[in-house]
Amino acid sequence: MGHSRFGDRSDVNLSELTFEAVQPSLEDSGLTAKEIPYVAVGSMGVWSEEPLPAVVIAEYCGLTGAGLVRCEAACASGSAAAFNAYSAVASGQMDAAMVVGVEKMRQIDTPTALEMIGRAGYYLWEFENFGMTFPAYYAVHAVQHMAKYDTTEEDLALVAVKNHRYGAMNPLAHLQHEITVEKVLNSSVIAWPLKLYDCCPITDGTAALVLASEEKVNELGVEAPVWIEAMGFSSDTANLSKRENYVGLEASVQASRMAYKMAGISPKDVDVATVHDCFTIAEIMAYEDLGFCEKGEGASMIREGETEVGGRIPVNVDGGLKAKGHPIGTTGVSMLAELTKQLREEIKPRGRQAPMKNYTALAHNTGGTGHYCYVTILRR
């Protein structure tokens, strides 16, 4: 695996950025670029100038000639690319494949970026006349969760405080500073009740993985390989108004059930998880939707510290989307890269290494407002 530093990466272009993940990923796997037969790229790409990012980065990284595709599942594009590459290998058609996630979101101004993401629902019915934004989509979930389960703005702030604490320990994170509950509560309102520090930043970044068959792994003599045990997936309506409630994401429930069943495990077997915390409320809903706790009890998990290192199930101890950053198409790949390091017990500083009992990790990656969802279970 390979993973660039996240942040404002105006110092490099799309291709140069991608090289920062692709080359270390190749070196880690023992393969050269010319030996990679298939590449799946997760990228939304509307914020940078290239409409065909996959071909541009493949040329730059020496991957031209491989089977190539760009996958779109909004913020879950990285997981969609991982599933695409995983399927190519698992079907027996390829013995290896590369997954690349890349996004350069800071080449346009913030109101235009908000516009691009706000349109990513159902344009005609939610944006044309009503100007929904991505924070607004999650804000309506926060409001109903707060009304139904007495979740508070302080509870949401606790998610940001935890994820910033781990972001401060992650040298690849976009935001490497700690914050306080007061700072979150006093930050400016973006879409009420969500405030600046409830929201993930707009981030540039890339990550890459090499997937290989068991036979190829043996041939390469990979020490301590990490295996994809299961990938579950689901989707939900484009129109938010066509859903039954706004206290969770049904696609997360369905995708995780599918993944648990395929892997033959239950939520209590998971040693460490990355969940899709694009907004603080999203992490609380994810605890519930993934079965880490009962519906409505997500806030108590964060209050009790159950999702910190040393807690019942450490979540987003890389800083999460909230502090590490959320380069949209990269996030799913970044999650799998982080969990690979967790499972190899290579995390430094050790303060954010989750203790391993079952050597089992879970990545939860949603696209849009739960429009797409992928849940991947990794095992070493």
Place this chain on the structure above:
Amino acid sequence: MDKPLTLKSARTLHITYNLPISRTSKFWEGLKEGKIYATKCQKCGKLHFPPVADCGDCGSSNVKWMELEGEGEIETFTQVVVKPASFSKESDYIVAIARLKEGVRALAWLIGVEREDVKVGMKVRLVARVISDGRVSYEFIPI
């Protein structure tokens, strides 16, 4: 660190899309007359809002127009403060999702009320609105 060097692209885009509304024209015409229409599938009975010309639930294209009374209850809401580029001239706006008594939900702006006074469970009515430049929309007003 020195400020990174960037090249500003000389080629710019201004994109306007033409959205086909022929098959749902009664909805858009209805708004001009102050009416809000949904479509009801004549095969499976499913009521659709926003309206559709084809029923994805059962595959039938036999749908009929049905006027909604518009009364409903707010299930959730937000107030958009940081706005997308094309809404930059608007004041902060409240977007609500309400369940109408016919059973469908709608998402629209809620007007005529301060955010502090909006509550989940509040009774509202969905009404048609003609925007000054001839465009049409719909919005919630408190009952």
